Amino acid sequence: MALTKTQFGYRRHPDQDRAGADIAEHAVVVVGAGPIGLSLAIDLAQRGQSVVLLDDADRIGEGSRAICFSKRSLEFWDRLGIGQRMVDKGVVWSVGKIFHGESQLYQFNLLPEEGHKRPAFINLQQFYAEAYLVDRVEELPAIDLRWRNKVTGLEPRNDGVVLTIQTPDSAYRLAAQYVVACDGARSSLRQMVGAEFAGQVFEDQFLIADVKMTAAFPTERWFWFDPPFHAGRSALLHKQPDDIWRIDLQLNRFSDPAVEKLPENVRPRIARMLGHDKFEFEWISLYKFQCRRMGKFIHGRVIFAGDAAHQVSPFGARGANSGLEDAENLAWKLDRVLRGTSPEPLLDSYHIERSAAADENIRESTRSTDFMAPNSHQEARLRKAVLSLAKETEFGKRMVNGGRLSTPSIYETPLSTADGDSWDGGPRPGASMPDAPVAGQGGEPIYLTDAFIAAGTGFTLLEFSNGAAAERPDGLGTIRIGGQGGLSDAAGLAARRYDAEPGTAYLLRPDGYVAARFRHPTRAALDAALARAAGHI
Amino acid sequence: MALSTRSNFAKPDDAFRAIVEAHHGLNDEQSADLDAALVLILANHIGDLDVLKEAIALAAQRMLSASQQQQQQQQ
Numbered sequence: 211m212a213l214t215k216t217q218f219g220y221r222r223h224p225d226q227d228r229a230g231a232d233i234a235e236h237a238v239v240v241v242g243a244g245p246i247g248l249s250l251a252i253d254l255a256q257r258g259q260s261v262v263l264l265d266d267a268d269r270i271g272e273g274s275r276a277i278c279f280s281k282r283s284l285e286f287w288d289r290l291g292i293g294q295r296m297v298d299k300g301v302v303w304s305v306g307k308i309f310h311g312e313s314q315l316y317q318f319n320l321l322p323e324e325g326h327k328r329p330a331f332i333n334l335q336q337f338y339a340e341a342y343l344v345d346r347v348e349e350l351p352a353i354d355l356r357w358r359n360k361v362t363g364l365e366p367r368n369d370g371v372v373l374t375i376q377t378p379d380s381a382y383r384l385a386a387q388y389v390v391a392c393d394g395a396r397s398s399l400r401q402m403v404g405a406e407f408a409g410q411v412f413e414d415q416f417l418i419a420d421v422k423m424t425a426a427f428p429t430e431r432w433f434w435f436d437p438p439f440h441a442g443r444s445a446l447l448h449k450q451p452d453d454i455w456r457i458d459l460q461l462n463r464f465s466d467p468a469v470e471k472l473p474e475n476v477r478p479r480i481a482r483m484l485g486h487d488k489f490e491f492e493w494i495s496l497y498k499f500q501c502r503r504m505g506k507f508i509h510g511r512v513i514f515a516g517d518a519a520h521q522v523s524p525f526g527a528r529g530a531n532s533g534l535e536d537a538e539n540l541a542w543k544l545d546r547v548l549r550g551t552s553p554e555p556l557l558d559s560y561h562i563e564r565s566a567a568a569d570e571n572i573r574e575s576t577r578s579t580d581f582m583a584p585n586s587h588q589e590a591r592l593r594k595a596v597l598s599l600a601k602e603t604e605f606g607k608r609m610v611n612g613g614r615l616s617t618p619s620i621y622e623t624p625l626s627t628a629d630g631d632s633w634d635g636g637p638r639p640g641a642s643m644p645d646a647p648v649a650g651q652g653g654e655p656i657y658l659t660d661a662f663i664a665a666g667t668g669f670t671l672l673e674f675s676n677g678a679a680a681e682r683p684d685g686l687g688t689i690r691i692g693g694q695g696g697l698s699d700a701a702g703l704a705a706r707r708y709d710a711e712p713g714t715a716y717l718l719r720p721d722g723y724v725a726a727r728f729r730h731p732t733r734a735a736l737d738a739a740l741a742r743a744a745g746h747i
Numbered sequence: 748m749a750l751s752t753r754s755n756f757a758k759p760d761d762a763f764r765a766i767v768e769a770h771h772g773l774n775d776e777q778s779a780d781l782d783a784a785l786v787l788i789l790a791n792h793i794g795d796l797d798v799l800k801e802a803i804a805l806a807a808q809r810m811l812s813a814s815q816q817q818q819q820q821q822q
């Protein structure tokens with residue numbers, strides 16, 4: 211941790227010296243420098259927007275929070291210029307094992323195929339991710355990150371918002387065309403706009419311990435139902451960098467948190483789990499989990515993202531990962547609306563796409579949590595049947611739910627152009643682009659996700675060349691596979707993953723989702739798909 | 748495919764007896780466990796969520812008519 215900066219200083223900003231009605235005006239203010247606010251600010255800044263980023267603290271919080279970051283999040287962070295740093299520090303994994311009692315029920319591999327730049331997951335303490343994001347923010351002069359700036363008031367206007375901000379000096383006011391609230395699960399901005407946050411609270415408590423030990427366990431996710439060391443409940447063991455291991459233990463509904471948290475009570479249980487007591491505690495915390503979301507993610511000129519908009523239980527690693535998908539979804543849309551290259555209703559698609567994703571994440575993580583902690587006698591009975599059938603049958607194994615890990619949603623969205631041609635595979639409109647290994651002109655191996663970054667930050671056409679020089683809309687980035695000057699797809703994996711033939715083209719949105727695809731695109735069809743994806747229809 | 752409620756067994760009595768006999772010697776708790784496993788095995792064999800939902804709805808009608816009857820008796 212020595213090399214990671216986690217403590218920052220408050221600095222007075224000239225905006226604070228403006229008096230009365232003469233307040234500073236900014237295009238975008240992002241509230242909350244957690245993983246979501248930081249990533250969103252970087253994306254916006256890389257698109258040329260100036261961003262004011264406010265956080266009420268002046269340090270990166272430690273403690274046990276997110277550890278599993280998904281392939282999709284890493285691909286997003288690659289676009290922000292910090293993916294490699296995350297992967298270098300993180301622990302790469304893709305295999306999970308599920309145990310029942312003493313025996314292994316089954317194992318899964320989340321990324322069974324080769325030829326992807328990024329692994330299915332890395333484990334990395336959330337504070338490292340945040341620290342690396344802050345380092346990146348500091349490289350970007352367009353982001354004005356103000357620590358110890360707490361938003362305490364919000365006045366909606368037709369064409370913007372006026373915020374009241376408390377600082378160690380005094381309060382000041384700031385006007386913004388748009389405010390993005392990334393202020394976490396207890397969002398005060400959500401309360402300020404008067405929105406509700408409805409959902410389910412799970413009664414079971416979970417004890418989360420991060421312990422330090424050097425151990426020869428494999429880098430896999432191990433999940434137990436009813437383990438010998440923790441009878442009748444579930445347990446999870448997961449490796450993090452720096453020889454830290456994450457342990458989740460399900461507790462009984464009625465256990466007393468104060469008692470459960472005492473190291474002298476936790477230690478023997480974990481010693482039984484690990485088979486030795488050569489470990490030190492870094493953190494012990496108790497959690498009760500909730501699954502809930504806002505009805506609308508957009509309230510006038512205040513847009514909600516991350517935990518402020520939706521909260522899930524952590525089984526499935528859908529919290530930060532889905533918040534990062536919010537950020538990548540919103541950044542390009544907000545940028546276009548601010549520039550006037552897209553009409554304001556483009557932003558509605560943010561709510562449509564990401565609230566449906568939130569529903570999916572809530573559904574998945576609720577099912578996992580319910581499977582771990584059945585709500586009725588009969589639910590427990592059915593779970594028992596599944597666990598015992600899993601020993602003998604394939605279908606039983608697949609019904610065992612020890613957490614379904616985060617994958618990007620497929621959007622049903624007005625921005626997509628429905629398929630007109632016939633396809634046997636490949637990502638359909640609304641799906642995120644799959645990666646594939648290709649080679650550059652000099653034969654150097656790269657990935658499609660690298661080529662996507664090189665093609666610019668706008669819409670991109672991924673073309674599988676058939677030799678013909680086709681007419682293309684202006685301002686479109688291109689990735690050409692095959693033909694003169696194109697990338698080579700020697701192994702044919704790109705063609706296979708996109709169900710491509712010579713002539714096939716995919717129109718990719720700036721967030722790397724498919725907007726439309728064609729066997730033989732015409733200029734008119736591309737223009738129409740582009741207009742639709744940019745919110746002009 | 749919709750839920751089939753035609754008689755599908757050549758000898759329905761054999762099927763009924765097979766299920767009854769599977770419960771012989773079991774207490775209520777064990778019987779319920781057996782049923783739970785059986786339901787899951789058969790549901791997977793059917794492998795069609797719409798059919799499963801129709802079957803659940805048909806089965807659940809009994810609970811509905813039982814509670815309606817109770818209400819009528821109370822009135």
Ligand SMILES: Cc1cc2nc3c(=O)[nH]c(=O)nc-3n(C[C@H](O)[C@H](O)[C@H](O)COP(=O)(O)OP(=O)(O)OC[C@H]3O[C@@H](n4cnc5c(N)ncnc54)[C@H](O)[C@@H]3O)c2cc1C
Pocket residue numbers: 241242243244245246247264265266267274275276277278279336359360361362392393394395397398399418497515516517518524527528529530531532533
């Ligand atoms: C035990 C546990 C394990 C988890 N594991 C995973 C996992 O493996 N993978 C995963 O993807 N997710 C996981 N999560 C979820 C993840 O931690 C959250 O989803 C994530 O932190 C959300 O990020 P955020 O930026 O939306 O909010 P936060 O991280 O909560 O950040 C909000 C920021 O806003 C600031 N703020 C709040 N109010 C104001 C205000 N009024 N003015 C200014 N600033 C303000 C706060 O100081 C804070 O910095 C886990 C969570 C827990 C508790």
